[in-house]
Amino acid sequence: MDEFAADTKVEWREWGPAAFEDAAEAGKPLLLALTVPWSSECREMDRRTYGEPRIAANVNDGFVPVRVDADRHPRVRERYNMGGFPSTVFLTPDGKVLSGATYLGPDGFRDILDGVRETWDAKGEAAGSVPRSVGAGVPPAGEVTPRIEEHMVEQLLGAYDEEFGGWGSDVKFPMARTVEFALVRARDQATRTLEAIRTHLRDTYDGGFYRFAANRDWSDARSEKLLDENAAILRAFAHAYRYTGEEAYRETAEGTLDYLTTTLWNGEAEAFAGSQAGDSSYTQLQATEREDADAPHVDDTVFADRNGVAVDALCTYVAYTDDERAQRYAERARDHVVEQLVDDDGAVIHYADPDAGDVGERGLLLDQARVLQGLTTSWQVLGEGGPATAVADWTVDELQAENGAFRDGPVTGAGLLSEPQYPLDATVELADALADLAELTGDEEYRTAAEEAIAAFAGAADRMGVEVAAYASVASRLLEPASVRVGALAGSDLHRAALRLADHESVVVPDAANLDDVAEQRVDGEVTGTAESPAELEALLTGE
CATH class of the missing domain: 1.50.10.10 (Glycosyltransferase)
Structure with missing residues (x-):
């Protein structure tokens, strides 16, 4: 649990199968709080909303509260992020989303609690949905062209x-x-x-x-x-x-x-x-x-x-x-x-x-x-x-x-x-x-x-x-792969010249095989020129 959880009065649970199993057994939705240590809004919601005793009691009684450091759990972040931090997400016991928002003050939080409870009581698990980012499946393939x-x-x-x-x-x-x-x-x-x-x-x-x-x-x-x-x-x-x-x-x-x-x-x-x-x-x-x-x-x-x-x-x-x-x-x-x-x-x-x-x-x-x-x-x-x-x-x-x-x-x-x-x-x-x-x-x-x-x-x-x-x-x-292969060790004058002169989308290969104190430029697998000194390499790579 992150160090800021102590600023709240909610009885937070760690993310994991146990929390979801307990929610299913109790017939309750989960409240997922996605936080990050660098967000001032996360700290403010901890103090103003989760630190309010009546709100905390309501959460502890009617939900299974789970707290996740989104930086430490990026797969949870990518599936449940509501567009910023904190993300406040209500889930069914099988992980589907009932409702969600970002920062909520006390009044807004009370409103969403009431709405989620009404939805849950009326529809139960059927009210949950899978976020579009999760259900998108494999991306559309195609040909890589210029x-x-x-x-x-x-x-x-x-x-x-x-x-x-x-x-x-x-x-x-x-x-x-x-x-x-x-x-x-x-x-x-x-x-x-x-x-x-x-x-x-x-x-x-x-x-x-x-x-x-x-x-x-x-x-x-x-x-x-x-x-x-x-x-x-x-x-x-x-x-x-x-x-x-x-x-x-x-x-x-x-x-x-x-x-x-x-x-x-x-x-x-x-x-x-x-x-x-x-x-x-x-x-x-x-x-x-x-x-x-x-x-x-x-x-x-x-x-x-x-x-x-x-x-x-x-x-x-x-x-x-x-x-x-x-x-x-x-x-x-x-x-x-x-x-x-x-x-x-x-x-x-x-x-x-x-x-x-x-x-x-x-x-x-x-x-x-x-x-x-x-x-x-x-x-x-x-x-x-x-x-x-x-x-x-x-x-x-x-x-x-x-x-x-x-x-x-x-x-x-x-x-x-x-x-x-x-x-x-x-x-x-x-x-x-x-x-x-x-x-x-x-x-x-x-x-x-x-x-x-x-x-x-x-x-x-x-x-x-x-x-x-x-x-x-x-x-x-x-x-069109491009590289400069250097037949000298990293740190040599020829290698250092290659690093400074090569396009940043090219690859510089130090201590390249089958080269002896020579640098060669390759484009799409073909050697387009060689150089034995930094000056020659500069002329080769700049065309001057």
């Missing part, structure tokens, strides 16, 4: 906000991977968006970036900070520095590195903490006032997926800057994940809290994908891939369906966890890492697995928007 990338470029142009930067006309998210797609296809859009992110979402006092802005003009920023989102932004600014050479981008990436390696560094675990809570009353203070105030809560949980993104981002920064601190922290976080969260078979554990005897799920797709991406980037930059092939092999063997799509994890568990989902975002991240691994190992089976995964969604490609621009990026990479 049209996928063309369509996404059209989406960039159509959705771009010329007045304020970013994409869309409402809430503004950083969309770091969309920025990276745009860097080589619509660079002005990418750089203007990065300027907006830096201007409006960066915490100029404590460091790091806020999650999103509530308004089109990037105002009313939400102040929570998540590890994976900050790491992704760091990587986007690093790539922008690589393409433009502008020091401002490097300095912004370095500032984010400062935040990750101080506030979000879990020194006991030697890895990165999951998040820092939002607190608007704190972030609105002047700098001098913050000095005497308590900073928002940091969740020290070391999540495999978020650390995978951090390792990837820090290694990318190292590739362009040779920054020793970034390399040191990337190695430490990578080693912790490999030693503590990857088993001998290559299955990744979502998190582990030995002191509390709490261990997360094993073999979640997003964990597998992001840890693999961290390992393949480490391989390219530092020459150390660790158990990358084991992680990839386990994922392909255990999670890839016959149509090529990847399940989000095991098909077991309470509620609707036995219903598989096929998430696009996690599949894209995995396919990206598998494409890297194919070049690094020379094993075409990894590319085949990535191609099948991308093809599994290609039937819906013409309906995809800019928020999944990375899908088009991976599709493009698979249609």
Whole structure:
């Protein structure tokens, strides 16, 4: 149970079969409270609603209350999230949804309690329904063609906000991977968006970036900070520095590195903490006032997926800057994940809290994908891939369906966890890492697995928007794989030149077989040129 449950008067149960069995035996619906440690609204609902004695007594008497930390239980989150946190969900004993909402104050909560009880008394189990995201089944397959990338470029142009930067006309998210797609296809859009992110979402006092802005003009920023989102932004600014050479981008990436390696560094675990809570009353203070105030809560949980993104981002920064601190922290976080969260078979554990005897799920797709991406980037930059092939092999063997799509994890568990989902975002991240691994190992089976995964969604490609621009990026990479193979060890002058000069969607292979102090460029499996020095490599890759 999370540490904030004590702020309530509800007799919470842990998620699991026992709670559902007890609900069935008692003939009661369940109340599922999906919370996250970084949400101020979750804390407010704990105090105002669940902390109200009469409401708590009503819940304890008429329902089986279950509380879930959504960060620690992502499969529960993906099936029952009502669109934000907290999510307040009423379930039948077989896991179907009776009703749901996000934040509810005392009056709204009383109203929904009465409505759910009336519905339950009138219809019982028959009143439940399966969320659309769960019942969607396998995605629509199709052919991977250049049209996928063309369509996404059209989406960039159509959705771009010329007045304020970013994409869309409402809430503004950083969309770091969309920025990276745009860097080589619509660079002005990418750089203007990065300027907006830096201007409006960066915490100029404590460091790091806020999650999103509530308004089109990037105002009313939400102040929570998540590890994976900050790491992704760091990587986007690093790539922008690589393409433009502008020091401002490097300095912004370095500032984010400062935040990750101080506030979000879990020194006991030697890895990165999951998040820092939002607190608007704190972030609105002047700098001098913050000095005497308590900073928002940091969740020290070391999540495999978020650390995978951090390792990837820090290694990318190292590739362009040779920054020793970034390399040191990337190695430490990578080693912790490999030693503590990857088993001998290559299955990744979502998190582990030995002191509390709490261990997360094993073999979640997003964990597998992001840890693999961290390992393949480490391989390219530092020459150390660790158990990358084991992680990839386990994922392909255990999670890839016959149509090529990847399940989000095991098909077991309470509620609707036995219903598989096929998430696009996690599949894209995995396919990206598998494409890297194919070049690094020379094993075409990894590319085949990535191609099948991308093809599994290609039937819906013409309906995809800019928020999944990375899908088009991976599709493009698979249609025309590009790499720079270096016949020298990682850290050599030739290897370091390759990291700086290669397109960020290409793969750099250090210590490549059958090459002796020579670098070669390959496109779609064909050697298009060789170089024996950094200067020759620059001429080859830039055409100058």
